Amino acid sequence: MEPLSSFFAVSIILLGIGIYGMTTKRSAIRILFSVELVYNAANLNIIAFSRLRNPPIITGQVIVLFSISLAAMEAAVGLAIIILAFRINADIDLRKLTKLKG
């Protein structure tokens, strides 16, 4: 029997990797990767927590289904923004996107 804490451990490690990527990378696509990783860490955490109740409850899986759909939308809009930024600036280095600076 695998203890549930192992699944929480994987979730936390994924969260750590995602935050590391978000804070150190400059490419917008890489930051989007990191956001997706954090999303997945949260989904895994919810599924594991829904097994904690005795008897297990199905609502956790329903929530994760909604969350996955929302993550897909977020990726679509994010990639559209990245393409727009590339068209305006010919670069997706986020530290060079300073058009909005007054």
Place this chain on the structure above:
Amino acid sequence: MTDPAFLVVAAVTIIGAIMAIEARDLVYGAAALGISFLGIAGLFILLDATYVAAFQISVYIGAVVVLILFTVMLVGPAKGEAPMEHKRASLFAAVLVSMFLGIGGSLASANAFPGVEVCGSGCDLQILSQTLLNNYGTQLELLSFVLVAAVIGALTLAKTEKA
């Protein structure tokens, strides 16, 4: 005690995630991200959430990773990331903190949480569909409206502007 299947799937997930962030080429990064998502789906299967695992594979690997690959190809090869100061130190810190929180927390709380037992009716596919359609039908419809809004927003953003 530890399930070997869990170890393999967790290692695939974590190594895929690290490769996705650290791979030099964005195309390899996207592929590694897909492998990491596949590992997450495996973890869902180990938690008896098979439908969610199938949904994860079809949405993430079928749609999101392909979309990312399209964008990587449209945007072209990266111009090379400018070297960060303290890059190695921050990677080391990230690995250290997540390992400490993850593995340390897991070891410390190993007895606080029960193991994954046979789920029974709590993970039944029929009950999942009943709950989804009976109790969350309105939210499902709302979600489709949000999806339409996201598609329209993405199209509006990506549309060529005759400036």
